[in-house]
Amino acid sequence: MNDKIVQFIQNTFATKKFIPLHEPRFIGNEKKYLNDCIDSTFVSSVGAYVDRFEKEFALHVGSKYAIATVNGTAALHVSLVLMGVGKDDEVITQPLTFIATCNAITYCGATPIFVDVDRDTMGLSPDALHLFLNKNAEVKGNQCINKTTGKIIKACVPMHTFGHPCRIDEIKAICDEWHIALVEDAAESLGSYYKGQHTGTFGKVGAFSFNGNKIITSGGGGVVVTDDETLAKKAKHITTTAKVPHKWEFVHDEIGYNYRLPNLNAALLVAQLEQLDGFLENKRALAKLYEEFFQDSNISYVKEPKNSKSNYWLNAILLENKEQRDMFLEYTNSNGVMSRPIWTLMNKLEMFKACQCGDLSESLWLEERVVNIPSSVRV
Template structure:
């Protein structure tokens, strides 16, 4: 039992406790295993096919492609590996540049670094917390030119090969507008949809606007395979190459081990796929619960000085992590201290990527919105309500 402490944000604590009906510690987001998880795991174990070959891997790829509307899906060991392979498929090479947003999880920039490429940071929109198409277009017009069907950075002379917008906390960014800009500037669009399974922009699932899209199934996502991810694409050749590269680039043969390029051991194990197949069966119910929770939070915060983040225009969000925006950094820090002290897990948004030592020399556009949000955004408990 937590000792009752009266603070400025006790009403928020009381609201969250009333939702989850407990006086114990409430985590930010925990998985729910309410269906066939144990049944499918036991079936997988009994089959002895627990690594990257097995019926659950194939079933998962078919079902996630069908759900998102993508023609092809390739299961991977995690979302970061999916991003890495997607950039390789986009032909991102050493000394190339990749545009992304500074307000993102580190995995986005790590994947760029794995290719020995450099990030360029573009501002986000306040309402989506995802890449701003206006900021993207301004940066390109001021800093880039198209030469020989390639986008060239006028200040560095390097090729801007790809663009990775991220759908922050499951809220779709203005991806259709970004798609058009990337096409005009000959930049490969790779969607970081790690957090946005079940989110749609203008009726189309996130992760299907770019040449490639990525989803994560980490333990804190809406549905989980423990660790896992996938690559989405509508290009058959890219899908085949993705599956080949993630399976150590081994050429098919009954017994010989022949590899035709540098590959990666990035395939999702069948054991993890068994878990995610069971979770997929519950996705619609989880999404319904999350939207119900978001409605409770929206009603609670509507008359105060804390702003609750809701679906952006033309979008339907999965509300993976519910987010609030406070008035200032001081107010944010007080909120974090008081809620966590009372057994309610809350956390701030990520530190901006351009402030980390690995990326502090990266080229940046005007990051006014990103800096404003970094000081004010907090995530509050978002687990599916039982």
């Protein structure tokens, strides 16, 4: 079967050469806007393209404000800071995620708590979240207290895995009930909707990424979205080293970060955003081809969950077990078709082994079976 899969992917991408997992497509106004940016001499964190991108991105996802950052991890970090996450706080997230989610939590001096995912979404499970909180937490005043550690559970960070929305409305309702701030890790889900609403816009803040392998990219880049004007102003201030505006004086009124997106990167993103609808259409057509190919095999193709419209950023399949998974990875990567397993669970990494966990049965099941296959926009 593995040889048939390789042949199908080669035919689908019309090449016998190496096929990467997800490569960028610069087929629009990227060079034009970059040249314009260079000619303007505004290539750093101030410039017309930064302003333009922030406005156009906010319109695209349906938020009032967007604050561009140097990468998605910075966007997550700032989002957590905006929610008041600090030293000795705890933040609930999923173990099945990219390391950036947990890195951002630790940058704040906080500690992750790992709660299981749903098998169909691969994102944080509201059922598992509800069970964990009822067993381990209590509300005192307006704070959620972990009865095991005595620490405040300040925030919850669900992640929309591979662009497939989790049951984010249910998660939000639980967070509201328990006085926990919801911070959406929407890094992978630009162009994905849950019940008609764009991912990243359900909580007070959401974070997106434009890394080189994302659906649109500037080589790096990220953005924080919010409907709260106060939070938006705070985000822009602290990502610009918390410098108080003045013609010549250098006054900084709090700890800030050098996290603003350069105008050069923003020029790329403006051009990429112009093409997003076409990219999404192309990727959904590829997903349909994969779904049809795998429907008569013993390999399950991961389809968009109920009530969702996914961007299908990375296509994923489910193998029968870890042994079959590893055989598949070895064969495809040895024959010029890039594939990769899902991430090692965060609670297995050395720096997070001591973190509190709920029952992680679904995460463990998925870790042994999920593989990503080539997902680039076809040209």
